[in-house]
Amino acid sequence: MSHQSMITVKSEAIPTRPPTFPARPIRGGKLELAPKKSGIWFAEPKFNGWRALVHTPTGAMWNRHGQRLTIEREFEAALDRLRPLAGSGLVWADCEALERRHQIGRGSLVVLDWIPESGSPTYEERREFLAGLVETERLSTGEWQSFPENSLFLPPSVRDDGSAVPDFYAGLKAINSSLRCDFFEGVVMKRGNAPYPMQLRSDTEECRAMIKHRFVN
Numbered sequence: 001m002s003h004q005s006m007i008t009v010k011s012e013a014i015p016t017r018p019p020t021f022p023a024r025p026i027r028g029g030k031l032e033l034a035p036k037k038s039g040i041w042f043a044e045p046k047f048n049g050w051r052a053l054v055h056t057p058t059g060a061m062w063n064r065h066g067q068r069l070t071i072e073r074e075f076e077a078a079l080d081r082l083r084p085l086a087g088s089g090l091v092w093a094d095c096e097a098l099e100r101r102h103q104i105g106r107g108s109l110v111v112l113d114w115i116p117e118s119g120s121p122t123y124e125e126r127r128e129f130l131a132g133l134v135e136t137e138r139l140s141t142g143e144w145q146s147f148p149e150n151s152l153f154l155p156p157s158v159r160d161d162g163s164a165v166p167d168f169y170a171g172l173k174a175i176n177s178s179l180r181c182d183f184f185e186g187v188v189m190k191r192g193n194a195p196y197p198m199q200l201r202s203d204t205e206e207c208r209a210m211i212k213h214r215f216v217n
Contacts, residue, residue, distance in 0.1 A: 012058040020115060020198040022051050022064050022094055025188050025210035031169045034213060040192035041160040042123065045140040045172055046185040046212055047110055049096040054079070054109070056093055057086040065203045074099055077150035078109040085133050091117055094196075098147065102181050105147030110137065111154050113196060120195035123209075130154050140184065142171055147183070160189065173215060186214035 028034050051064040059079035061069040072079065075097060082093060092115035098105035111134050114126045121129070137153035138144045158168045165187065172184040194209030 014058045014060045015055055017066055018053040018055070018062050018115075019092060019117070020053075020196075020200060021066060021203045021205070022053055023113065023197050023210055024064070024204070024206045025212040026206045026208055028189070028211035028213045030215070031166065031187060031213035034211075037160060037189065037191075037211075040124075041189045042127075042192060043158045043160060043165045043168055043187040043189050044112070044155045045168075046188050046214065047096045047098065047155075048101050048182055048185050049098045049110070050100075052095045052097045052109070053115070054082060054093045054095050056082040056090055059083060061097070069097075071097075071099060075107055075109055075150075077107060078152045081152040082109070082111075088133055089129070090114055090133055102183060104179060104181060104183050105149060105151070107150040108148060109152050111152065115196055115198070122193045122195060123190045124192045126196065127157055139175065140168075140172060142175065146179070157190075165189075169213070176215075182215075184215075186212060188212045 052069060053062045054060070059072060059082070061072050061075070063069050082090070093111050094113040094115055096110040096112055098108045098110065111130060114130055131154060134152060134154040136156055137147065139147045141156055158164050169187050172187070176182055176184055189211045191209040197207040197209065199205055
């Protein structure tokens with residue numbers, strides 16, 4: 001982290017807590033056994049990492065329980081890439097931190113979602129916003145051999161149409177086999193017209209507009 005970056009972090013006011021707990025999907029079992037969903041849904045890869053909410057201007061990170069993470073320094077490079085995006089409106093990012101559970105992509109952050117400070121943009125609108133700011137990773141689509149370290153990426157989003165999601169789900173399993181690592185845990189389905197589920201009631205409350213389908217339950 002550069003000396004200038006450290007000055008920036010110290011001069012910003014770090015919030016006492018995030019504006020919400022991270023969105024927690026309900027459990028949907030294995031995808032191949034799940035009933036068809038009604039409406040428009042999209043699948044994103046479920047990464048084997050740590051959930052983290054990031055206040056991008058300061059680089060402060062909180063875990064899924066609303067507690068400050070003590071491993072921020074391990075993500076300095078990714079946080080430095082997030083910081084200037086605050087000026088474009090990405091002040092709060094819902095991320096997956098790739099660290100410690102495996103040796104792939106260490107120090108990288110995957111931006112799972114944008115937590116808007118006002119309004120209720122839908123999933124599709126939030127994705128469009130993020131796609132204009134953050135590069136989409138391509139390991140989960142089979143175009144990369146591994147995941148870069150100390151980087152910042154957006155996961156791909158696959159519309160639930162025909163065999164697209166089952167094929168994507170199977171492809172993630174195959175990538176795990178080639179990596180000899182459970183880097184992907186399955187997929188998370190997100191309803192296209194749903195707003196981000198803002199709530200401070202409980203860190204265990206689930207959002208029915210998001211459904212996770214894990215390879216192993």
